[in-house]
Amino acid sequence: MFNRLSEKLDNVMRNLKGMGKLSEKNIKDAMREIRLALLEADVNFKIVKNFVTEVEKRAIGQEVMKSLQPGQQVVKIVHEQLITLMDNTDTKIELQNNRLNKIMLVGLQGSGKTTACAKLANHFRKKNNLKPVLVACDVYRPAAIHQLEVLGKQLSVPVISDTEEKNIIKIADKAIEWTKKENIQLMIFDTAGRLHIDKDMMDEVKKLKDFIKPDYIFFVADAMTGQDAVNVAKEFNELLDFTGLILTKLDGDSRGGAALSIKAVTNKPVLFIGTGEKISDLESFYADRMASRILGMGDVLSLVEKAQEAINEEEAEKMAEKMKKNQFTFTDFLSQLQQIKKLGPLDQILKMIPGMNQAAMKNVKIEDSQIKKVEAIIRSMTIKEREKPNIINGSRRIRISKGSGTTVQDVNRLLKQFEDMKKMMKKMTSSKALKNMKLPF
Numbered sequence: 001m002f003n004r005l006s007e008k009l010d011n012v013m014r015n016l017k018g019m020g021k022l023s024e025k026n027i028k029d030a031m032r033e034i035r036l037a038l039l040e041a042d043v044n045f046k047i048v049k050n051f052v053t054e055v056e057k058r059a060i061g062q063e064v065m066k067s068l069q070p071g072q073q074v075v076k077i078v079h080e081q082l083i084t085l086m087d088n089t090d091t092k093i094e095l096q097n098n099r100l101n102k103i104m105l106v107g108l109q110g111s112g113k114t115t116a117c118a119k120l121a122n123h124f125r126k127k128n129n130l131k132p133v134l135v136a137c138d139v140y141r142p143a144a145i146h147q148l149e150v151l152g153k154q155l156s157v158p159v160i161s162d163t164e165e166k167n168i169i170k171i172a173d174k175a176i177e178w179t180k181k182e183n184i185q186l187m188i189f190d191t192a193g194r195l196h197i198d199k200d201m202m203d204e205v206k207k208l209k210d211f212i213k214p215d216y217i218f219f220v221a222d223a224m225t226g227q228d229a230v231n232v233a234k235e236f237n238e239l240l241d242f243t244g245l246i247l248t249k250l251d252g253d254s255r256g257g258a259a260l261s262i263k264a265v266t267n268k269p270v271l272f273i274g275t276g277e278k279i280s281d282l283e284s285f286y287a288d289r290m291a292s293r294i295l296g297m298g299d300v301l302s303l304v305e306k307a308q309e310a311i312n313e314e315e316a317e318k319m320a321e322k323m324k325k326n327q328f329t330f331t332d333f334l335s336q337l338q339q340i341k342k343l344g345p346l347d348q349i350l351k352m353i354p355g356m357n358q359a360a361m362k363n364v365k366i367e368d369s370q371i372k373k374v375e376a377i378i379r380s381m382t383i384k385e386r387e388k389p390n391i392i393n394g395s396r397r398i399r400i401s402k403g404s405g406t407t408v409q410d411v412n413r414l415l416k417q418f419e420d421m422k423k424m425m426k427k428m429t430s431s432k433a434l435k436n437m438k439l440p441f
Helices: 003-017 024-040 045-059 070-086 113-128 142-155 168-182 199-212 227-240 257-266 287-294 300-310 313-324 330-341 346-350 368-379 383-387 394-404 408-427 431-436
Strands: 101-106 132-137 186-191 216-222 244-248 270-274 282-284
Touching: 003 024, 003 070, 003 287, 024 045, 024 070, 045 070, 045 257, 070 257, 070 287, 101 113, 101 199, 113 132, 113 142, 113 186, 113 216, 113 244, 113 270, 113 282, 132 142, 132 168, 168 186, 168 199, 186 199, 199 227, 216 227, 227 257, 244 257, 257 270, 330 368, 330 383, 368 394, 368 408, 394 408
Parallel strands: 101 186, 101 216, 132 186, 216 244, 244 270
Antiparallel strands: 270 282
């Protein structure tokens, strides 16, 4: 996410940090580069003007010009201004487990509302231990109802729908009555979208809001649409006074303008971001963490949270013990790979590590196909071969390569790298050793 913007800002920041002293001209030149980077990222031009003016005013002040590390001070100021631009600390989502909570999702067709409903149900079930139900109020698009039912089945979450009923108030009323008997704590309403804003659509969502009286309304916006998403959000907010936004498709080639502009234009913050197609690919949005990611500073807190959710702590301790005793096998490695994949795309995970900025990541290519190749090779081994790789002779290597659809060279490379990794793990006693460790993909 924000790859192009992050790369451009990273270059500006590195140039500033490399200067021993800063002149007013140096700062103005840097501000011009920042202005261009933000405009290219499709940030609203008024917001860009205000942002750059504020950063320049502070950067030319005494706190920078008289500092021992002026470049670092400018980076700090840019970081703080980015946080201010996206700040959402005033908005808290507090759901109660002793009553029925209602959430309504709105937005244009194609923004990802239906998938966002399922992601929210999964999120709040895990985080708040709530029992959710999904309500299909998009009566104009049968595919949306079917999609919600499929997603609900995947999650084992009930879906209330009625393909014959076109009155969404009746559907909502039926759903609310049903929840009273089922001890449901969270209702998530999926609403109809259009390809553009029209009066009928807006009247309908307004009537639904007045009827169900939701605790929270989330506007779902496609980050790929940039300023168009901001303009649509503004119109929806004027009618519905929504709580905040879910910004979807941030894993794609989004320029970032919507995330950086929406708060300033609507005075409503981004609360969640969609980072992939999986049900689990939904993150709470933190302005400070996102500002750090944009500036290539990493995001350790989000990385730790992802790891805690995806990795079994007890299993990890067993693996660590096996590594110490040099008993780590390909079966163990395959298990670890499955857990690592739950964290998300590896290139995105690496960018959360401080220092792994755009420049550092430029030549690092970690594709899903490489991981799948490793998995295929291991799955083509017998149980005995996984436990004792030293028995894998020439004929076994040919069989494994054919079974996995890879080459003998691929198999040889994995076996060698696995042995090197085991030796490194055994010797590893410092972070220095960790830095030299190479994963076999």
